Amino acid sequence: MTSLALCTINSSTRSIARLCRVSHSAHGTADVHSFVARYSTLRNCSASLPRGKCSFIKTGTRQMCQSSPRRISLGRYGKGVFLAAGAAAVTGVLAAGVSHFQRAEMATKISRVEEEDGDIRERCKSFMSPPVTDIKLLEQRKDEMSTRMEMLIMETQSAFCRALEQVDGGSFRVDRWSRKEGGGGISCVMQDGKIFEKAGVNVSVVYGNLTEEAARQMRSRGKILKGKDGKLPFRAMGVSSVIHPKNPHIPTVHFNYRYFEIEEADGTKQWWFGGGTDLTPVYIDLEDATHFHKTLKEACDKHHPKYYPDFKKWCDNYFYIRHRGETRGIGGIFFDDLDSPDQDEVFNFVRSCAKTVVPCYLPIVYKHLNDSFTPEEKDWQQVRRGRYVEFNLVYDRGVKFGLATPGSRIESILMSLPLTARWEYMHEPTKGTKEAEMLEILRNPKQWI
Amino acid sequence: MTSLALCTINSSTRSIARLCRVSHSAHGTADVHSFVARYSTLRNCSASLPRGKCSFIKTGTRQMCQSSPRRISLGRYGKGVFLAAGAAAVTGVLAAGVSHFQRAEMATKISRVEEEDGDIRERCKSFMSPPVTDIKLLEQRKDEMSTRMEMLIMETQSAFCRALEQVDGGSFRVDRWSRKEGGGGISCVMQDGKIFEKAGVNVSVVYGNLTEEAARQMRSRGKILKGKDGKLPFRAMGVSSVIHPKNPHIPTVHFNYRYFEIEEADGTKQWWFGGGTDLTPVYIDLEDATHFHKTLKEACDKHHPKYYPDFKKWCDNYFYIRHRGETRGIGGIFFDDLDSPDQDEVFNFVRSCAKTVVPCYLPIVYKHLNDSFTPEEKDWQQVRRGRYVEFNLVYDRGVKFGLATPGSRIESILMSLPLTARWEYMHEPTKGTKEAEMLEILRNPKQWI
Structure with missing residues (x-):
């Protein structure tokens, strides 16, 4: 009989692996490696859950860490919006339209208090670097969405970096940078590690003024934003990450969660969220694909039953290398311009997503840590890396x-x-090979769950 | 005392190296390798010159293979034009404006008869593949510019490929392809050779109908082209090549020469030429840079004294990686939308340029053939390859x-x-190194002659 680990993380945002080891060791059974290596039996091991404990429960038990279910109202989420102000961390896209939907039943709602209590200064101690915004300012504005989001993206960066350091044994280089026009960021990069060829986790918090035209381009719902003397104060922030492992059996992962607000002349604040997490394997592993999508679906389902199917489709449409007729990877979720039903609800959804990045990815890393590979498999990885570069430079908005x-x-x-990539003229895998199987999937996106 | 080799090529367009070897051997002095390795004493060894012999003359002697000087009229060449129909071989760009110039003295003019005599069917025998257009049609239309240009691009492809095969020892893979909408091409690629990591020489000859809007975008001089029922028949053709050697001391070279014509509703034919050749060294070698630019300047000077300085500047402006603040390489020449003084004159200029690709590049290859290099030098090459990819995917129109x-x-x-490339986070060469010297040049384009 398989068993599930339901582990949670306290508000100091240590990495899941580290916490799981502590919790698991407390049970006196195994170390973190054997623990997370069995991720297929570990569906609900989630870094997203607050102040709990790690314990084993039977298969089939639903995730139990949310507060009680309640109705929420969800309006429409539109076709597109676009901003990448100062760094790719803060980015959005126009993508294929997603149908609007109506008020719906929600499974659960994570209580804000449960997630965000704790002293701001104390929470900052676990970050890779002090937050971009001065801590005193964050304390003064602790109820504002920009503060709540900055804390979330800093926590996400920290949790993910710590989890990757744990598995690699290496350390992230941490660079703080500032933007002349306002704001700055924290870039964490581990290069040529034991496990990761290149791992980057970036936070940016930028602000300043936009022209009406720039604002219009950013938010393409046909809405005209009126600025004071043609200028619109804006604030944008996000966390983004791409991880390229060395072993071709460990997939590349990407995620990005962002928040945007613009102030109109009359003082009205326009705001919206965007984000997504997607996986790019070099070879398909059905168990990995199912785990990844299921973890995302569970996070989405807590907020709206249409989020996962709609955002999965949006992801397949967005991460599409048109000139190759291939998706970049096996997708995940992608959304943008999300501003309903209300700021709290959308933030809760974004937080749920951000909290899944470790449980989505780390178990897959641990599972394949010691997989052997051939030079041919490494070559195929390099060719796929080339396609990754093509997408990022040609299409990524x-x-x-x-x-x-x-x-x-x-x-x-x-x-x-990636650190390294390859372009072979007329590369086409031989029929019946694992490479051809992967390509077939990229040419015909599948439903994984 | 240094000596110059004045060698010429007969109308069967064999590669310069091969011919030079034959000619040189006839003089009983040396083989091709020692011959071209001394390229710095070999300024006028040109594949561009017709039906001559290879012989040694004293330094300082001017190139003698053109017919007698005459005056020609040169009108303006405009700011930009853009077409890449079906393949990158046929491509153009908008670039920084180049001042117009007036009627001017020309050093020489290559006689059309001298360059293009010989039976078409016979000339085709030296090609890498039969031409894209049926040989019978070419024979019927042998005086038309589209035929003369197709023969030139086929000959250029062949001469360059043979010269590269000669130095590498490997063979080009030759792929013929057709375009559903009309025309096709011949792609020659050598991959993972002894000397060349990846060498591609592509010819395309495409035709069909353009919408007025598409035609307007292609030719952005503000001229409105009127089509019959909104459609404009067009024909575009070109040869393009990028060569990435393995040894970091052998630079990457790129060239592209192209011709377009569009027929308006009243039967008027609009036509123009574009092209250029540019060098991307990994480490700077002043002798190479001077040789490369001097060879191009000599080809330009035969046609107009302003061509080299203007097209050199245009090249530096075009091959600029804006987000890095670096040029892609050390430039060469680049021009577009060239349609004056008349078709014959512009074709002669383009032909002179196309004929310089072998003498511009091959001597540099031979010179560095056996240069040793360190893993660090290979790494720097890979980083520069990454920048090459950035330019090509982000900016190349x-x-x-x-x-x-x-x-x-x-x-x-x-x-x-390139076959392989590398992206290192925050890569910055140490001050005083050869890598820093190269970067300094890329950040501040120089006059090489």
Whole structure:
């Protein structure tokens, strides 16, 4: 009989692996490696859950860490919005339309108090670096969404970096940078590690003024934003990450969660969230794919039953290398311009997503840590890395916008590119091989759950 | 005392190296390797010159293979034009404006008869593949510019490929492809050779109908082209090449020469030429840089004294990686939308340029053939390759247009990408190193002659 580990993380946002080890050791059964290596039996081991304990429960038990279910109202989420101000961390896209939907039953709602209590200064201690915004200011504005989101993205960066350091044994280089026009960021990069060829986790918090035209381009719902003397104060923030492992049996992962607000002349604040997490394996592993999508679906289902199917589709449409007729990977979720039913509800959804990045990915890393591979498998990985570069430089709107924006921190935008990549003329895998199987999936996106 | 080799090529377009070897051997002095390795004493060894012999003359003697000087009229060449129909071989760009110039003295003019005599069917025998257009049609239309240009691009492909095969010892893979909408191409690629990591030489000859809007975008001089029922028949052709050697001391070279014509409703034919050759060294070698630019300048000076300085500047402006604040390489020449003083004159200029690709590059290859290199030098090459990819995918208009055009042959467009590339986070060479010296040059384009 399989068993499930339901482990939770306290508000000091240590990495799941570290916490799980502590919790698990407390049970006196195994170390973290054997623990997370059995991730297929570990569906609900989630870094997203607050102040709990790690314990084993029977298969089939639902995740129990949310507060009681309640109705919430969800309005529409629109077709697109676009911003990558200063760094690729803060980015959005126009993508294929997603149908609007109505008020719906929600499974649960994570209580804000449960997630965000604790002294701000105390929470900051676990970060990779002090937050971009001065801690005193964050304390003064602790109920504002920009503060809550900055704390979330800093916590997400920290949790993910710690989990990766744990598995790799290496350390992230941490670079703080500032933006002349306002704000800055924290870029964490581990390069040529034992496990990771290149791992980047970037936070940015930028602000300043936009022209009405720039604001219009960013939010393409046809809404005209009126600024004071043509200027619109904005604030944008996000966390983004791309992890390229060395072993071709460990997939590349990408995630990005962002928040945007613009103030109109009459003082009205326009705000919206965007984000997503997606996986790019070199070889398909059905168990990994199912685990990844199921973990995301569970996070989505807590907020709206249509989120996962709609955002999964949006993801497949967005991460599409049109000139190749292939998706970049096996997808995940992607959404943008999300501003309903209300700020609290959307933030709770974004938080749920951000909290899944470790449980989505780390178990897959541990599972394949010691997989052997051939030079041919490494070559195929390098060819797929080339395709990753093609997508990021040709299509990714965040990258494109960032590169075109004066004052952007180019190294933070392009840290998403792999350390190494390869372009072979007329590369086409032989029929019946594992490489051909992977390509077939990329050419015909599947439903994984 | 240094000596110069004045060698010429007969109309069967064998490669310069091969011919030089034959000619040189006839003098009983040395083999091709020692011959071309001394390229710095070999300024006028040109594949561009017709039906001559290879012989040694004293330094300081001017190139003697053109017919007598005459005056020609040169009108303006405009700011930009853009077409990359079906493959990157046929590509153009908008670039920084170049001042117009007036009627001027020309050093020489190559006689059309001298360059292009010989039976078409006979000339085709030296090609890498039969031409894209049926030979019978070419014979019927032998005086038309489209035929003369197709023969030139086929000859250029062949001469360059043979010269590269000669030095590498490997063979080009030759792929013929057709375009559903009309025309096709011949892609020659050598991959993972002894000397060349990836060498691609592509010819395309495409035709069909353009919408007025598409035609307007292609030719952005503000001229409105009137089509019959909104349609404009067009024909575009070109040869393009990118060569990435393995040894970091052998630079990457790129060239592209192209011709377009569009027929308006009243039967008027609009036509123009574009092209250029540029060098991307990993480490700077002043002698190489001087040789490369001097060879191009000599080809330009035969046609107009302002061509080299203007097209050199245009090249530096075009091959600029804006987000890095670096040029891609040390430039060369680049021009577009060239349609004056008349078709013959512009064709003669383009032919002179196309004929310089072998003498510009091959001597540099031979010179560095046996240079040793360290793993660190290889790494720096890989980082520079990454920048090459960035330019090609983010800025190159031919690539961008090709990728966005349905029916394009993607493999022919992306064969310009290196086999391998590298992206290191925050890579910055140490002050005083050869890498820092190279970067300094890329950040501040120089006059090489």
